[in-house]
Amino acid sequence: MSPLRGRALKEILIGVLDTTDDAIVSIDESERIVFFNAGAERLFGYSAKEVIGEPLELLLPPRCRALHHHHIEEFAKSPVASHRMEDRQGIAAVRRDGTECPVEASITKIRVGEAYLFTAVVRDISARERAAEALVTKTRQLETASNAMAAFLARGSWQEASAVLVRGALDLTQSEYGFAGVVVEGPVLRILAHHGIVWDTTENRDFYERALRTYSEQGYLEFSNLNNLFGLVITSKEAVLSNDAACDPRAGGLPPGHPALRQFLGVPILSERNVVGMIGVANRRGGYTSTEQAALTMLGQMAGVLCDSYRRHQRETSLQEQLRQSQKMEALGRLAGGIAHDFNNLLTVVLGYCEDLLRNVHAADPIYGDLQQIRQAGARAAALISQLLAFSRRQVHRRRRLDLNAVVTGAGAMVHRMIGEDIELRIQLETNIVPITADPNLLDQVILNLAVNARDAMPDGGRLTIEVRNVEVAVEDPLHPPECRPGQYVLLRVSDTGHGMDAETKARVFEPFFTTKERGKGTGLGLSMVYGVVHESGGVIAVDSAVGRGATFRIYFPTSEGSVEPLDRQQDNPAKMAGSEVILVVEDEPQVLALVARTLGRYGYTVLEASSPEEALRIGRERPEVIDLIVSDVIMPRMNGPELVRRLTTFQPHASVCFMSGHTHSNAVYHDVVKTGAVFVEKPFSPEVLVTTLRRVLDQRKSRRVE
Numbered sequence: 001m002s003p004l005r006g007r008a009l010k011e012i013l014i015g016v017l018d019t020t021d022d023a024i025v026s027i028d029e030s031e032r033i034v035f036f037n038a039g040a041e042r043l044f045g046y047s048a049k050e051v052i053g054e055p056l057e058l059l060l061p062p063r064c065r066a067l068h069h070h071h072i073e074e075f076a077k078s079p080v081a082s083h084r085m086e087d088r089q090g091i092a093a094v095r096r097d098g099t100e101c102p103v104e105a106s107i108t109k110i111r112v113g114e115a116y117l118f119t120a121v122v123r124d125i126s127a128r129e130r131a132a133e134a135l136v137t138k139t140r141q142l143e144t145a146s147n148a149m150a151a152f153l154a155r156g157s158w159q160e161a162s163a164v165l166v167r168g169a170l171d172l173t174q175s176e177y178g179f180a181g182v183v184v185e186g187p188v189l190r191i192l193a194h195h196g197i198v199w200d201t202t203e204n205r206d207f208y209e210r211a212l213r214t215y216s217e218q219g220y221l222e223f224s225n226l227n228n229l230f231g232l233v234i235t236s237k238e239a240v241l242s243n244d245a246a247c248d249p250r251a252g253g254l255p256p257g258h259p260a261l262r263q264f265l266g267v268p269i270l271s272e273r274n275v276v277g278m279i280g281v282a283n284r285r286g287g288y289t290s291t292e293q294a295a296l297t298m299l300g301q302m303a304g305v306l307c308d309s310y311r312r313h314q315r316e317t318s319l320q321e322q323l324r325q326s327q328k329m330e331a332l333g334r335l336a337g338g339i340a341h342d343f344n345n346l347l348t349v350v351l352g353y354c355e356d357l358l359r360n361v362h363a364a365d366p367i368y369g370d371l372q373q374i375r376q377a378g379a380r381a382a383a384l385i386s387q388l389l390a391f392s393r394r395q396v397h398r399r400r401r402l403d404l405n406a407v408v409t410g411a412g413a414m415v416h417r418m419i420g421e422d423i424e425l426r427i428q429l430e431t432n433i434v435p436i437t438a439d440p441n442l443l444d445q446v447i448l449n450l451a452v453n454a455r456d457a458m459p460d461g462g463r464l465t466i467e468v469r470n471v472e473v474a475v476e477d478p479l480h481p482p483e484c485r486p487g488q489y490v491l492l493r494v495s496d497t498g499h500g501m502d503a504e505t506k507a508r509v510f511e512p513f514f515t516t517k518e519r520g521k522g523t524g525l526g527l528s529m530v531y532g533v534v535h536e537s538g539g540v541i542a543v544d545s546a547v548g549r550g551a552t553f554r555i556y557f558p559t560s561e562g563s564v565e566p567l568d569r570q571q572d573n574p575a576k577m578a579g580s581e582v583i584l585v586v587e588d589e590p591q592v593l594a595l596v597a598r599t600l601g602r603y604g605y606t607v608l609e610a611s612s613p614e615e616a617l618r619i620g621r622e623r624p625e626v627i628d629l630i631v632s633d634v635i636m637p638r639m640n641g642p643e644l645v646r647r648l649t650t651f652q653p654h655a656s657v658c659f660m661s662g663h664t665h666s667n668a669v670y671h672d673v674v675k676t677g678a679v680f681v682e683k684p685f686s687p688e689v690l691v692t693t694l695r696r697v698l699d700q701r702k703s704r705r706v707e
Contacts, residue, residue: 584620
């Protein structure tokens with residue numbers, strides 16, 4: 001067969017260039033457009049006929065044109081044949097409608113006769129930047145809510161928590177000043193915290209001094225006149241945004257001397273559909289948009305959970321310490337659970353696409369470091385959510401019957417690397433350890449958190465001992481915690497030779513957000529997470545410590561009958577993850593659905609996409625071919641995952657099932673997942689973890705058929 005030549009080859013090449021998603025634009029030495037593919041038509045909004053022969057400036061914002069001319073001139077002189085323009089330099093394109101979009105571009109040059117042709121491959125990175133910005137905003141919201149809850153739980157102070165919320169609101173919206181307050185009978189707005197507000201003391205001085213004295217003595221200011229923008233937030237129960245507050249007819253009624261409002265944004269704090277408070281910010285340069293309103297609204301929703309916790313705290317101060325601790329964890333668990341589902345969906349998308357990009361970008365590429373920073377920030381956010389869910393006992397547990405010796409041995413290498421060379425690690429394992437039932441991954445976190453705590457208590461070095469042995473607790477045995485009922489246990493004992501704890505610190509060591517470390521050196525969640533995991537596993541934890549005598553944590557796990565299940569820590573071979581089976585993916589979050597479908601499609605699977613349970617049922621009824629695997633989110637509108645699977649399997653009885661979720665919200669729903677016997681993938685997951693898990697499910701299905 002003779003090779004393709006001439007017109008046929010040209011048509012094939014143009015066809016290939018038109019199928020790519022990226023925009024491809026070629027210019028001559030006078031910087032006039034000579035080629036414009038279909039991807040460029042989609043990105044810029046012009047047809048090829050409209051731009052061929054036109055100057056490239058048509059597609060560039062004015063501020064970028066001079067820099068672009070300079071790059072082309074230097075590039076033409078350079079011996080380099082290709083060049084990537086870094087997006088950190090603010091590279092942008094202009095669409096036909098005049099809007100700008102951030103892009104990244106790679107430019108190549110070829111010599112045609114005595115002249116050069118320059119070809120740019122341009123990629124729209126708007127979605128990536130929006131995802132990164134959304135992740136930063138969500139992380140700030142979570143950190144603000146966590147810090148506010150920490151301030152409240154540490155001293156039961158709503159004022160301190162409000163101050164944290166105000167600082168967070170100012171950071172999220174870049175405003176000059178802000179405030180947070182609660183609504184009391186009247187209605188009256190009681191301002192508990194404010195920042196950046198400077199009164200004009202020359203006007204209405206008596207009012208100012210009286211207000212200052214009241215704030216100093218009582219810790220708050222009260223406004224009974226709500227005929228203003230503040231009051232509108234309370235009466236309407238909705239967010240109020242005004243970018244011309246001085247002329248807004250709703251803005252009247254502020255006391256003389258109050259700072260002028262140029263722009264204003266306020267959101268209500270709701271509890272059971274009642275307005276219990278508000279957060280307000282003012283005077284943002286450039287005014288407020290729906291972006292700032294959405295961010296502040298989310299913060300207001302978190303504050304509503306915080307307010308509920310505050311009210312419960314007031315009603316329950318007379319309860320015993322154990323009950324108080326339990327209720328604080330429940331309050332934090334509700335906060336974590338309320339945001340975990342959406343937050344983990346977002347993290348799944350960000351981390352999934354980030355991993356894809358890292359796999360396709362060379363390590364020497366300038367953008368590689370930026371992608372690593374995004375992945376690192378996403379991993380930190382995922383770890384924070386995991387800790388919140390773990391200590392509040394709302395994390396999904398994958399329990400199995402296991403040998404605690406094997407868990408400690410597997411974690412030993414990680415512990416050794418983490419504690420450093422100046423701390424001696426001793427691992428003492430008794431033989432013939434009785435099996436226990438627990439989640440091995442969460443036990444790894446327990447061991448690592450205890451090791452970190454011990455390391456920080458031994459800044460000058462010391463000895464860390466991890467011991468596992470069988471113990472029997474007798475009736476009224478003073479050697480063991482009183483919570484341990486008589487019977488057989490497996491004891492995990494972690495001790496250090498550090499500086500130890502006084503009685504007050506030891507009494508609060510498991511409290512969420514309590515830490516004796518310097519600011520920025522710890523979240524105060526590590527030991528709380530340990531406490532939650534141990535109790536969720538049916539165990540008991542106790543601590544023995546004194547100043548100068550180190551600390552010993554003793555964890556008692558109830559024993560379990562039966563054979564030990566393997567830990568299965570090995571990694572799968574990526575080459576064995578591909579397949580050709582038919583997989584139905586049901587996910588109501590569009591970005592997660594797109595990511596999962598794209599990932600599975602890349603490994604050769606036939607993917608059926610359903611954005612709702614109703615659509616999934618329609619596909620299950622109408623599709624004549626067998627569906628090999630159903631992958632469904634757990635929490636969806638109108639119908640949860642287990643109920644959907646029960647209905648789907650009437651049409652597709654041979655389909656295997658895998659559930660995925662960032663948080664189950666309900667123990668009842670999680671029990672429904674367990675009853676199905678399906679595999680569970682916890683968000684956020686990486687593309688490799690997802691495909692590996694699904695491949696195992698499909699292989700098990702094949703094995704059952706053979707049998």
